[in-house]
Amino acid sequence: MNKNFIVLHIIVVLTLLICSNGSRADSEYYADLSIPLVEEISLNLDKKFDGYHGKIVKQILDQYPDKISFNLTSPKHAYEAFYKGRYSCVTPDSKSYYDLPNDFVDSTALSSVDWVIVQRKGTKPILSKKDLIGLSVGSFYAPEEIASIVPQEGVVYDVIPNHSTILRKVAARRNDIAILPQVGLTKLIAKREELKDLTFEISPKIATVAEAIMCHDTKRGREIIKLVNQGLKAINKKQP
Structure with missing residues (x-):
C-alpha cells in the first residue's frame, strides 16, 4: 500500500475521532x-x-x-x-x-453557613481538628469535598447522602459524631424521637464558610x- 495513502488514511481517521469526541462532549x-x-x-x-x-x-x-x-x-x-x-x-x-x-x-458570596459537630449528650467537647483523629464521623460530603474543614487522614468517614440516616447512626453509637451544616438540624432532631439524645451545642462550631x-x-x-x-x-x- 502506498505510504502517502497510509498517512492520509491515518489523518482522516484521527480527524473523525476528534470530531466525534468533540460532539460527544x-x-x-x-x-x-x-x-x-x-x-x-x-x-x-x-x-x-x-x-x-x-x-x-x-x-x-x-x-x-x-x-x-x-x-x-x-x-x-x-x-x-x-x-x-x-x-x-x-x-x-x-x-x-x-x-x-x-x-x-x-x-x-451569596450567604454563609455554620458547620457544627453533632454528638450524643454527655460526651466530651471537641475543641480542635486534632480531637477528631481516631473517631468515626458521619458526613453528607466526601472528606475531600470539605478538605478545609475536616482532617484528610486519621479519621474514618461514613459518607451518607441523607441527614436523617447520618444522625441516626450517631444516636445508635454506630458513629462517634457527625459533621454537618447547621441548616435544618434543630428541626430535624426535635421531630424524631430516636434523635432526642443528640446535640450540636457541646462543641464549638468547626467552621463558618461564605458560600457562592x-x-x-x-x-x-x-x-x-x-x-x-x-x-x-x-x-x-x-x-x-
Whole structure:
C-alpha cells in the first residue's frame, strides 16, 4: 500500500475521532448551573427556592431567564457532574472548601453557613481538628469535598447522602459524631424521637464558610461569574 495513502488514511481517521469526541462532549454538557436539592436551597426539598441560599439564587436567575441554564438535582449528581465538567458552575459551594489544587473560581458570596459537630449528650467537647483523629464521623460530603474543614487522614468517614440516616447512626453509637451544616438540624432532631439524645451545642462550631456560585475557570464559567456578580449588585441596590 502506498505510504502517502497510509498517512492520509491515518489523518482522516484521527480527524473523525476528534470530531466525534468533540460532539460527544457537547452532548454531555447538561446546563450552566448545577443546583443540589438541599435545605439551603429548598426547605422541604420540594424544588421551591425557599431556603436562605435558594432565595438569593432565584433572584439572580430571574434576572437572566435566557442567559443561565440550570438543573435542580440530587446532591450526589449535582456535585459529581460538576466535577466532571457537565456543568460550568455549582451552588452552594465555595473554593475555600478545597485544599487541593483546582480550577475553581467563586462569585461574590451569596450567604454563609455554620458547620457544627453533632454528638450524643454527655460526651466530651471537641475543641480542635486534632480531637477528631481516631473517631468515626458521619458526613453528607466526601472528606475531600470539605478538605478545609475536616482532617484528610486519621479519621474514618461514613459518607451518607441523607441527614436523617447520618444522625441516626450517631444516636445508635454506630458513629462517634457527625459533621454537618447547621441548616435544618434543630428541626430535624426535635421531630424524631430516636434523635432526642443528640446535640450540636457541646462543641464549638468547626467552621463558618461564605458560600457562592462556584465555577470552573473557563470562558463560560467566567461569563456566569460576571452575570452573577452583576445580579447580586442589582439585588443589593434594591434593599433598604
